[in-house]
Amino acid sequence: MSSRVYFADPRAGHRENLYGKLERLLEECGLGGVIAPGDLTAVKIHFGERGGHAYIRPTFIRRVVDKIRSHGGKPFLTDSCTLYPGERKEAVSALRCGIENGFDFAVAGAPLVICDGLRGHSARRIHVPGGMLEQGVDIATGILDADAMVCVSHFKCHELTGIGGAIKNLGMGCSSRTGKMEQHSNVAPQVSESSCTGCAACLKACAHDAIRIVEKKAQIDADLCVGCGRCIAVCEEGAIRIQWNEAPARVMHKMAEYATGAVQDKGAKSLYVNFVTQVSPACDCYGHSDSPIVADVGLLASLDPVALDQACADLVNQAPGLVGTALKNGHEPGGDKFRGVHPDIPWEATLEQAEKLGLGSRSYELITLQPKHPKGW
Numbered sequence: 001m002s003s004r005v006y007f008a009d010p011r012a013g014h015r016e017n018l019y020g021k022l023e024r025l026l027e028e029c030g031l032g033g034v035i036a037p038g039d040l041t042a043v044k045i046h047f048g049e050r051g052g053h054a055y056i057r058p059t060f061i062r063r064v065v066d067k068i069r070s071h072g073g074k075p076f077l078t079d080s081c082t083l084y085p086g087e088r089k090e091a092v093s094a095l096r097c098g099i100e101n102g103f104d105f106a107v108a109g110a111p112l113v114i115c116d117g118l119r120g121h122s123a124r125r126i127h128v129p130g131g132m133l134e135q136g137v138d139i140a141t142g143i144l145d146a147d148a149m150v151c152v153s154h155f156k157c158h159e160l161t162g163i164g165g166a167i168k169n170l171g172m173g174c175s176s177r178t179g180k181m182e183q184h185s186n187v188a189p190q191v192s193e194s195s196c197t198g199c200a201a202c203l204k205a206c207a208h209d210a211i212r213i214v215e216k217k218a219q220i221d222a223d224l225c226v227g228c229g230r231c232i233a234v235c236e237e238g239a240i241r242i243q244w245n246e247a248p249a250r251v252m253h254k255m256a257e258y259a260t261g262a263v264q265d266k267g268a269k270s271l272y273v274n275f276v277t278q279v280s281p282a283c284d285c286y287g288h289s290d291s292p293i294v295a296d297v298g299l300l301a302s303l304d305p306v307a308l309d310q311a312c313a314d315l316v317n318q319a320p321g322l323v324g325t326a327l328k329n330g331h332e333p334g335g336d337k338f339r340g341v342h343p344d345i346p347w348e349a350t351l352e353q354a355e356k357l358g359l360g361s362r363s364y365e366l367i368t369l370q371p372k373h374p375k376g377w
Contacts, residue, residue, distance in 0.1 A: 003304035003361050004029075005311040008369040010277065010296040013377035019063050022299055025273070025369060026067050029301040031150070034271045037072030039147035043110065044169055046154060047079050047098035050087050051287030054278040056154050058102035064150055064273070065109045073148065075110045077103055080140050080173055081120030082285065083180040083228055091118045115142025120177035126261040130357055132253060137261035138179035144262075148269040151305070155274040155312045157281045157293065157326075160187060160229040160242070161252050162338045162347020164283050165312055166272040166305035167354055170259035183254045187227030187242055191218045195239035202231035202240060227251075233282045241344055249349030256353035259305065263359075272308050273301045279316055281326035281341045293327040293337055294319040306360030310351055313338070 006029050008021040048055030068075040088094035091114035125136040158164035198216035210224035263270050276297035297315045302308040321331035330340030338347045
């Protein structure tokens with residue numbers, strides 16, 4: 001059965017701006033049926049890293065917050081601690097980073113809560129029927145205890161999963177540090193000596209001292225590597241690639257299972273919004289944001305995160321690729337933009353597994369938001 005995905009293109013004018021489109025998109029998608037008066041509502045976002053700029057602007061998040069409040073909900077902004085050491089490794093630093101990036105109460109209109117606690121260990125085990133993880137998934141208590149959730153994601157490429165959207169925001173973003181480690185545990189980057197120039201960019205990016213330069217070639221210590229993938233993203237030579245040590249898409253299967261566990265007890269109390277803008281070649285966890293690989297596509301929303309991510313991927317692939325960016329192949333409309341940046345990543349695997357687990361459907365009906373005025377925006 002097809003799920004409804006609502007789409008607003010990025011065009012705007014004096015009759016209606018993109019903020020107005022976002023507000024209408026939320027209502028068309030059924031926000032009123034998700035939020036009940038008094039609901040403690042998690043607005044799951046990504047705070048961005050210090051130095052990056054591709055994350056969703058806090059002023060857009062303010063519109064989401066105001067809409068939730070208009071239906072009687074009690075919204076709070078939330079994100080989780082990261083696996084790697086950095087600006088968001090624990091709650092104090094994460095909150096400071098979020099505020100510096102504009103997610104302050106005065107701007108966003110809602111308090112900030114780190115959903116997995118002070119050091120990223122506040123979580124409960126959730127069993128996912130049909131899943132591969134016998135011990136279940138380790139989901140942040142701030143997500144599980146919320147009455148409802150609106151998950152707002154920046155859709156982009158990703159160096160480990162090919163794409164990053166609603167499912168990744170749920171799977172990685174709603175898990176504890178233990179859960180993140182479990183998801184990354186099968187990632188084993190290896191160095192191609194013939195391509196490595198010994199520039200040491202990977203060594204500087206590694207937060208776990210897992211890389212050293214030996215005879216002008218990088219070497220990765222598998223015992224110290226946590227599989228975060230930061231070395232892959234900074235290697236301009238493409239010398240570091242993932243070597244899957246189990247089934248090729250196991251890490252993505254785990255992420256789909258974690259995403260399913262994060263919301264399976266919410267029922268119809270979750271709504272998902274993807275910003276397909278500034279579609280960057282890597283995730284927002286770095287202290288920089290590279291040029292987008294396609295022009296802005298627009299905003300999409302759905303009650304089904306699988307259909308939403310599938311629709312976003314389809315629209316990105318239908319767009320012409322931008323030259324002079326990290327996109328190496330697939331520039332033509334219809335070309336695979338995600339493999340054009342990360343050729344070794346079977347990005348469809350996350351969507352396939354999420355559908356098998358019952359998180360949603362890859363089949364969708366795209367409903368385009370029409371201008372309020374007959375003369376257009």
